[in-house]
Amino acid sequence: MSALRQHLLLFATIALALIVLGVGVVLGRLRQRLMRSEHERRRAADELNRRLSELFSLQELSYVLSDSLELDRIVEQVVRYAVRFLDAQGALLALVGEGPNDPLQVAAAEGTLAPLRGQTIQGDDTGLVARSTGREHLELIRKSGGAGEAGPGAEPTMIAKGIQAAAAAAVPLRSHGTVIGTLIITDPREGVFVPEDIRLLSTLATHAAVVIANARFFEMVRRAKEQWETAFDALSEGIAVVDDEGRVRRSNRSLAALLGAPLPNVVGTPLGEALLGKPNALHELLAATRRGERPAPLVARSDRLRRTVRVNAARIPGAATEQSIVVMVEDVTEQQALETQLVQSEKLAAVGQLVSGVAHELNNPLTSIVGLSEFLLEQKELGKKDRGHLQVIHEQAERAGRIVRNLLTFARKGSAERVPVDLNDVIRRTLSLTAYDLKLKDITVERELSGALPDVFGDRHGLQQVVLNLLTNAAHAVAENPRERPRQITVSTWFDGQVHLRVADTGPGISDEVAQSVFTPFFTTKEPGKGTGPTPCDPR
Structure with missing residues (x-):
């Protein structure tokens, strides 16, 4: 019995040990599974946190970019956030020109690539910036300068002329199937681009390309609108x-x-x-x-x-x-005035021809009257009374002859020749033409003509037209003066190194509003038929 008991006790001990060993094995395996699950959970949590961080960062960038349509502000924000997201030492964004042969323009740059900001890069440049615009996908340059890992002695990569980097990534910015620029990131954290960096960079580039294309389109529309408005207002x-x-x-x-x-x-x-x-x-x-x-x-x-x-x-x-x-x-006020002036000029031309013909016809009988009156005045048997009458006839015939000659001079057509002209003589002849009309209007004319006036070099007929216009305007100005106000025109000339002519009158004067337009051709304040304003002539 004791032996049997010992065998049973030994068997129980062995069974218990086996059970304990089995439980230990199970517990060990269970512990390993729990540790593996915890590791995977932490890894999943880390991945989730990283994705959420990327999402929040991209959301933040979206808010910033959507706040403005200014291209300069957008590219600066894209580069700044790229450096921040990837913890890189440098970043730049270059835009393709509008023409096929236009160079790349570095619109924004940060960090180690900041010296390239604002520079242009030609299309035949061998650096990464120019090369990346001809690629379809992201180009990754590791420390080795190639696609695989290599030793630390590898040469750096040329970004652009004079700028190098140990590691770089270049992603072309595409919009509607067209490359509009490139985004370059250099020397990220830990010296390499991890897959998460590549994914984030691609997402950032896609989003940036859309926003930049919209900003460019908006800028194009804005410039077109400004050009249209400028032409519209011009x-x-x-x-x-x-x-x-x-x-x-x-x-x-x-x-x-x-x-x-x-x-x-x-x-x-x-x-x-x-x-x-x-x-x-x-x-x-x-x-x-x-x-x-x-x-x-x-x-x-x-x-x-x-x-x-x-x-x-x-x-x-x-x-x-x-x-x-x-x-x-x-x-069309001035245009109509010009048309009226042209019509009036044609009428005056016709009147001038008529006056010329009439003057020639009058000249013949006047010549006979002057000749016969001179012949009769030479007769000694004439009485004093008859001689006085003949003297009046002779003087008035001479006066009529002078008027006819002035009319012929004024109506005669001639080319605008620049010749020496006695301005005082022009004034006297013009006053003779207007003397009768001025006398009917009870207008007196004071002459203050300088005796030391040299001849001027100009067109005699043009000068006479100017003097006639000035006298006519002055006569119109004083014609409406009240009785207590004199009706007087003063014509004066003087020489102080230059020849001066002034026609002054005692009329009401010119208001400040009208004075601003006094030298505008055909400007007038008169009623229709009383004048078309100053004519554009050059009396020099």
Whole structure:
């Protein structure tokens, strides 16, 4: 029994030891599995944290980039965030030019690549920047200068002329299938690019390419808009875009200047009322234009602006609404005055020919009268009374002859020859022509003509026209003077190294507003038929 008990006890001990050993093995395996699971969990947690960090970083960059459409600000932010994300020592962003042969422009650079900021890189440069724009995918340069790992003695990589790096990554920026630039990152943390860096860099480049392409498109539209607005405002004619009610939706500066209002105040106003003072002044013109017709320009006198305007209208091709019409307003006041002057010149030319013919016809009988009166005055048997009458006849015939000769001189056509001219003689002859008209208007003329006046070199007929215009204007100015105010014109000449002519009158003078336009050709304040203003002539 004791032996059996000992065997049973030994068997139990062995069984217990086996059980303990099995439990230990199971516990050991279980512990290994738990440790492996904890490691995988930590690795998964680290990966998740890294992905979340990348996501938050990209989200932060998205907010920054979406805040502006300025290209310079965008490229600076992309480079700055690239250095921050990858903990790199340098980064740059180069953009492709608009033309096929344009060099690359380094738009932004940070860190060790900062010296390249603002520089241009030619397409035939052997560095990584120029080379990467011809690649389809990201190019990675490790410390060895190739795709595989190598020893520490490898040569650095050329980024651009004069700039090198031990490790670099270049990713082309593509938008709509076209390379618009390249993003270069050099010398990341620990000296190598890990797969997570490559993934983040690719995502950053994709996002940056879209934003940069949008910024470039916006810049192109902005420049085109500025060029259009510059051309729009540079036109001397007034331009306005009007709606279906005839209200101005857009205007250039010339129209605002014509209307005498600030440019913002012109927008929204009825064009017909602002231009011609009548709400429906342009109704027929705009209505015909909306129907697709090509109406004749409207020429009208604006009492409000004291100008004559010509208005043209046309539909805008491809406009959003059929009612959009562009209206061109031209100030034709001077043009009409010129046309009137041309018509008047033709009339004067005809009158000049008539006067010339009449003067020649009058000259013959006047010559006979002067000759016969001189012959009779030589007769000794004439009485004193008859001699006095004949003397009057002779003097008046001589005076009439002088008037006829002045008319012939004034009406004679001739080329504008520059010859020595006695200005005082021109003044005397012109005063002789106007003496009768001035006498009828009770206007006296004072002459202050210098006796030491040298001849001037100019066109005699042009100078006579100038003096006649000045005398005529002065006569018009003093003709309306009240009785207590004298009607006097003073013509004076003097020489102080230059020959001066001055025609002064006792009229009401010229207001400051009118004085600004006194030398404008054909400008006048007179009623129609009383003058067209100063004619553009060069009396030198």
